[in-house]
Amino acid sequence: MLAHLTIATRESRLALWQAEHVKALLEQQGHSVTLLGMTTKGDQILDRSLSKVGGKGLFVKELELALEEGRADLAVHSLKDVPMELPPGFALACVMEREDPRDAWVSNRYASLAELPQGGVVGTSSLRRVALLRALRPDLKIEPLRGNLDTRLKKLDDGQYDGIVLAAAGLKRLGLESRIRTAFDTAQMLPAAGQGALGIEVRSDRPDVVQALAPLAHRQSWLVVSAERAVSRVMGGSCSMPLAAYATVTNGILHIQATWGDPDGVLPLVQAQAQGPVQEIAQAVALGEKVARQLQARVPAQAPRAD
Numbered sequence: 001m002l003a004h005l006t007i008a009t010r011e012s013r014l015a016l017w018q019a020e021h022v023k024a025l026l027e028q029q030g031h032s033v034t035l036l037g038m039t040t041k042g043d044q045i046l047d048r049s050l051s052k053v054g055g056k057g058l059f060v061k062e063l064e065l066a067l068e069e070g071r072a073d074l075a076v077h078s079l080k081d082v083p084m085e086l087p088p089g090f091a092l093a094c095v096m097e098r099e100d101p102r103d104a105w106v107s108n109r110y111a112s113l114a115e116l117p118q119g120g121v122v123g124t125s126s127l128r129r130v131a132l133l134r135a136l137r138p139d140l141k142i143e144p145l146r147g148n149l150d151t152r153l154k155k156l157d158d159g160q161y162d163g164i165v166l167a168a169a170g171l172k173r174l175g176l177e178s179r180i181r182t183a184f185d186t187a188q189m190l191p192a193a194g195q196g197a198l199g200i201e202v203r204s205d206r207p208d209v210v211q212a213l214a215p216l217a218h219r220q221s222w223l224v225v226s227a228e229r230a231v232s233r234v235m236g237g238s239c240s241m242p243l244a245a246y247a248t249v250t251n252g253i254l255h256i257q258a259t260w261g262d263p264d265g266v267l268p269l270v271q272a273q274a275q276g277p278v279q280e281i282a283q284a285v286a287l288g289e290k291v292a293r294q295l296q297a298r299v300p301a302q303a304p305r306a307d
């Protein structure tokens with residue numbers, strides 16, 4: 001059944017690109033689609049790190065309100081920004097084909113992190129990136145960097161940093177791939193759960209919208225991000241914890257790796273991995289949970305837990 005659908009979206013250039021992308025795909029299916037742009041708290045608060053002001057949920061609450069009030073039918077999110085547990089009444093209707101999941105080194109001075117001299121200044125506010133960078137290069141000076149992609153690139157170009165780390169997916173979507181000097185190996189900079197994938201949120205009582213979205217779902221991407229998000233969920237994954245989780249599927253076997261970092265940067269990184277056959281989402285989730293339990297068993301008892 002064809003429908004008129006309204007997409008709630010943030011108004012950053014990346015969020016609008018993603019919403020337009022979904023709009024075009026739904027129009028190809030014969031639906032008519034309009035966008036409803038809105039600003040979220042996460043877009044407004046730029047002077048503090050997300051982990052201090054309330055976490056990932058800050059980017060999705062306003063959009064959920066629009067769904068709840070019937071002003072919109074679906075919300076398009078970078079899955080990385082979507083909390084592990086959605087509030088009651090909401091569901092992830094679909095996960096779309098994943099873009100490049102890697103982190104990218106962006107710099108006007110150095111072609112790679114390896115070329116950066118001792119004590120170089122790197123910009124990032126992601127606790128995961130901070131923990132992984134510290135493990136790779138304990139000499140670096142890591143400075144906070146927030147804002148949307150254009151803001152972050154502007155701050156780099158103003159000369160405040162020798163280099164910054166951004167998700168390759170966002171740069172590629174905005175036609176800024178040329179800014180990527182090197183894409184980090186996933187083994188070196190393990191991506192965040194869901195990085196590079198888009199998720200579409202709906203109200204749980206809208207099977208009609210879920211049905212309209214079915215052709216946009218990408219099965220393999222859904223499997224891998226389900227495993228990754230299970231790691232975060234078990235670990236209590238708020239963004240006040242440096243946590244990386246990355247899964248791939250080859251010949252029906254899902255392989256997942258995860259890394260836990262100490263928020264205070266004192267304890268060494270803890271790593272775990274698992275693999276197994278996957279046909280159903282539940283199997284992917286079980287592998288993610290297994291990796292999370294391995295991590296938990298290896299995190300030193302005195303480690304501060306995220307609150």
Ligand SMILES: NCc1[nH]cc(CCC(=O)O)c1CC(=O)O
Nearest residue numbers: 078080166167169170195196197
């Ligand atoms: N936290 C912000 C955010 N959310 C999604 C992306 C990039 C695109 C994606 O991962 O889908 C970014 C920017 C970044 O981390 O550099």
